[in-house]
Amino acid sequence: MATYLEFIQQNEERDGVRFSWNVWPSSRLEATRMVVPLACLLTPLKERPDLPPVQYEPVLCSRPTCKAVLNPLCQVDYRAKLWACNFCFQRNQFPPAYAGISEVNQPAELMPQFSTIEYMIQVPCLLCI
DSSP states (O other), X not given: OOOHHHHHHHHHHHHOEEESOSSOOSSHHHHHTOSSOOOEEEOTTOOOTTSXXXXXXXXXXXXXXXXXXXOTTSEEEXXXXXXXXXXXXXXXXXXXXXXXXXXXXXXGGGOTTOSSOOXXXXXXXXXXX
């Protein structure tokens, strides 16, 4: 069994992501007492041969002030085709492309082994219009 420090180091090496803290503050009071701010250092060109990029847009929270991305830590109701944002707790519907979603048939965003995902977003060419 690996120690917690070894677990964190393995995740940092695998994903290319390092956080200033490994846990979120559990209350507003805890957040105000933090000496070091929450921060993330990301290696954007980290090679991940086990994780090919997905060819679709990320699913975002519908609250205008949030816009968090669907991830494995979100609560999902597969029957109602809803997911709850783990930042603002807004309940969101899955887009029509996710009509066949189930506990067995999950998109890459909800699979715990994919802690990071690279989206390939198609941006329209402004010169081509």
